[in-house]
Amino acid sequence: MEFTLHQIAAMLNGKIEGDGSLKVNRIDKIQEGKEGGISFLANEKYESFIYETAATAVIVSENFVSQKPVKANLIRVKNAYSGFTQLLESYAQLSKANKFGVEEPSYFDKSSSIGDNHYRGAFSYVGKNCNIGNNVQIHPHVYLGDNVKIGDNCIIHAGAKIYQNTQIGNHCEIKAGAVIGSDGFGFAPQEDGTFKAIPQLGNVVIEDHVSIGANTTIDCATMGSTIIKRGVKIDNLVQIAHNVIIGENSVIASQTGISGSTEIGKNCVIAGQVGIVGHIKIADKTTIGAKTGIPKNINISGQTKFGFLGMDIKDFLKSYSLFKKLPELQDRIKELEKKA
Incomplete structure (x- = not known):
């Protein structure tokens, strides 16, 4: 199945930065994006990939600010994770073979x-x-x-x-x-x-x-x-x-x-x-x-x-921090016992 970026932006109520007439036919991870694919960026840990990806388009949140030039076309939505989930749901519905x-x-x-x-x-x-x-x-x-x-x-x-x-x-x-x-x-x-x-x-x-x-x-x-x-x-x-x-x-x-x-x-x-x-x-x-x-x-x-x-x-975290120090505390007690 193939869709234009205009169609996807309309589905997600998003705004396009780039060429909306381009078409995508695949959903990719952002770090593995190739031409003809669409990815998303919702976690800042993966931001570096948006400057490297070869994906045709990337879905981002509307408040995303790029630190470097981005080659991919962007589709800005209110929340990138929710928008991408909506895209996955729509794709799954269309691609699912409904049997009768x-x-x-x-x-x-x-x-x-x-x-x-x-x-x-x-x-x-x-x-x-x-x-x-x-x-x-x-x-x-x-x-x-x-x-x-x-x-x-x-x-x-x-x-x-x-x-x-x-x-x-x-x-x-x-x-x-x-x-x-x-x-x-x-x-x-x-x-x-x-x-x-x-x-x-x-x-x-x-x-x-x-x-x-x-x-x-x-x-x-x-x-x-x-x-x-x-x-x-x-x-x-x-x-x-x-x-x-x-x-x-x-x-x-x-x-x-x-x-x-x-x-x-x-x-x-x-x-x-x-x-x-x-x-x-x-x-x-x-x-x-x-x-x-x-x-x-x-x-x-x-x-x-x-x-x-x-x-x-x-x-629990307080207790566990003490648990990790038990060997050290044991050594200190032994030193004090020697001095007593």
Whole structure:
């Protein structure tokens, strides 16, 4: 696909500095830009590349001031990062091969229904009494159990498994290999030392505009629902246990594990490899750093937690600065003991 700089500037509500009639057909990193490509500059660490890049055009923020001559044509927008993201989204929509129809072999139970403009890939399975909306793509090897509901404009990628009674809203994307609604980890210890499985009778409810990463697992509730609220974005390889609630517009990075019946607030940011115990509440707008352990409630919104036991980040950094000095302090103590 090929676009003029005038077309791109109009799309991004930007202003051109240079020749707007020039055409681009590729999106490049600024340090790898070539003729016919368009790049962006949003981080000052990469500013040196704008004076070297061979890209035809570079998207910059409207307040960017060049320190040297720039060969590339510039498209100035309010925010370069947001503008480039908008360009990527538009490009992805245009370049995405929208599939329609049904590939065989596949199975669709006669008691289920599906809306207009749908796609069902080969070896997909749709169980009894499912209700699927318009413009839904169900890719190969997807499994939908009985009584699953999926709203409009959703994409279920290859190999995803969605267990019975799961409810998915509109404009959701479930990436490849994700498992939604499998049994929660519930076992009752017995007198003889063995464990007996506790039936998991609830479901999973996913609201609108949610993205679930590849190979992520969301367990069904023991009773009631595990709930992923509107606008949540979950990375690959995340484990969400039974009866967890994730608040609106929260984001969770890879390899995080959230134990049962925990409630995460709105607009939280949870980095990779975070571990959160069960039956606690995390306040709105909490940020949790990578590899942090959260053992108890976080009641005050807007805090940042970091460290093995989730200390306030300022306290953690102070403590860590002392930790690094322990060998030096030990030597000083030994010297003082010799003088005593």
